[in-house]
Amino acid sequence: xxxxxxRMRKRFGWLMDEDGEPTGGVWNLDRENRxxxxxxxxxxxxxxxxxxxxxxxxxxxxVIEMVERxxxxxxxxxxNFWLPVDRAGALRWRRSFIDERLPxxxxxxxxMAEGEPHLFHSVLSPLLNLGLLTPRECVExxxxxxxxxxxxxxxxxxxxxxxxxxxxxxxxVYWFRGPEYKELNSLGATRPLxxxxxxxxxxxxxxxxxxxxxxxxxxxxxIQRLMVLGNFLLIAGISPQAALRWxxxxxxxxxxxxxxxxxxxxxxxxxxxxxxxxxxxxTSSYIRRMSDYCRGCRFDPAQKxxxxxxxxxxxxxxxxxxxxxRFARNPRMRTVVNAWLARSEANxxxxxxxARAFLGEHVPV
Numbered sequence: 559x560x561x562x563x564x565r566m567r568k569r570f571g572w573l574m575d576e577d578g579e580p581t582g583g584v585w586n587l588d589r590e591n592r593x594x595x596x597x598x599x600x601x602x603x604x605x606x607x608x609x610x611x612x613x614x615x616x617x618x619x620x621v622i623e624m625v626e627r628x629x630x631x632x633x634x635x636x637x638n639f640w641l642p643v644d645r646a647g648a649l650r651w652r653r654s655f656i657d658e659r660l661p662x663x664x665x666x667x668x669x670m671a672e673g674e675p676h677l678f679h680s681v682l683s684p685l686l687n688l689g690l691l692t693p694r695e696c697v698e699x700x701x702x703x704x705x706x707x708x709x710x711x712x713x714x715x716x717x718x719x720x721x722x723x724x725x726x727x728x729x730x731v732y733w734f735r736g737p738e739y740k741e742l743n744s745l746g747a748t749r750p751l752x753x754x755x756x757x758x759x760x761x762x763x764x765x766x767x768x769x770x771x772x773x774x775x776x777x778x779x780x781i782q783r784l785m786v787l788g789n790f791l792l793i794a795g796i797s798p799q800a801a802l803r804w805x806x807x808x809x810x811x812x813x814x815x816x817x818x819x820x821x822x823x824x825x826x827x828x829x830x831x832x833x834x835x836x837x838x839x840x841t842s843s844y845i846r847r848m849s850d851y852c853r854g855c856r857f858d859p860a861q862k863x864x865x866x867x868x869x870x871x872x873x874x875x876x877x878x879x880x881x882x883x884r885f886a887r888n889p890r891m892r893t894v895v896n897a898w899l900a901r902s903e904a905n906x907x908x909x910x911x912x913a914r915a916f917l918g919e920h921v922p923v
Contacts, residue, residue: 563723664713744830764851788825
């Protein structure tokens with residue numbers, strides 16, 4: 559992806575200096591875009607001024623009524639529909655992002671907060687995927703904001719990388735690998751998707767919050783999708799095909815080309831490392847650092863095993879245990895695997911037992 563991203567930057571001259579070097583002297587400013595939830599709070603918990611909600615027009619209201627009449631038992635409520643449906647509305651949302659969200663998008667792009675579904679994210683992916691906006695005009699508007707001094711380089715570069723780097727790379731993987739990509743399951747994960755993924759009725763506060771937001775909006779931002787939902791699906795051993803179907807059904811931007819590589823390759827490592835150099839698996843520490851979801855949860859992120867412990871902790875080590883032989887050959891996973899293998903059996907067994915108990919109750923086969 560990085561090679562592709564640099565080629566695109568050079569080809570279009572985006573964020574490039576006259577001497578052919580990247581603006582700012584580096585290609586990637588991701589290290590500047592990792593503010594935590596606590597740092598956001600210390601900064602006064604800034605929020606954009608304009609809420610992201612469009613008032614439905616007459617045609618949209620008719621469609622909402624039809625959907626609620628024809629599909630009354632489907633997850634979510636059509637009456638919650640909140641997105642623009644025409645070019646004029648899409649342009650308003652792009653302008654809102656550039657003016658109000660882009661300046662601090664980079665800094666807080668990986669942060670999560672209860673009651674803040676959008677924060678500084680663009681929420682332009684549904685409009686891009688429908689063709690109401692083009693990737694080029696969004697990228698050029700962001701670059702223009704940088705040139706005018708209206709947005710810092712770390713935010714603009716981060717957004718440009720998401721669009722011309724990651725989005726186009728995902729599209730390329732989909733067309734290059736073909737239909738068989740969607741059938742990959744390199745880790746042999748077979749557990750069915752829990753029914754509560756369609757109701758948000760789970761005692762895990764992070765999953766409850768993110769799934770409830772999905773039911774209300776049909777949308778989550780990328781870190782919620784990857785490090786809360788995808789992380790859980792990965793370490794719980796959920797079937798990649800069941801997960802892919804859920805992502806297709808539950809997201810307003812859930813096009814086939816979008817979801818296949820993002821879910822199977824990025825989130826679930828079902829392609830065996832074709833897209834990602836390591837699985838995006840993590841304990842509760844990431845969610846605890848980047849959000850406030852752990853606050854008030856019945857599970858304690860500081861506990862590692864037992865009924866009160868956060869399931870991400872023991873499910874993560876169960877995942878390492880199950881795939882230790884495979885990941886021992888991965889340079890980015892070797893240290894973690896060795897740490898697990900160095901534990902005594904007396905230390906390992908509570909992890910396995912905690913995972914068995916949780917999965918038996920909350921993710922039954």
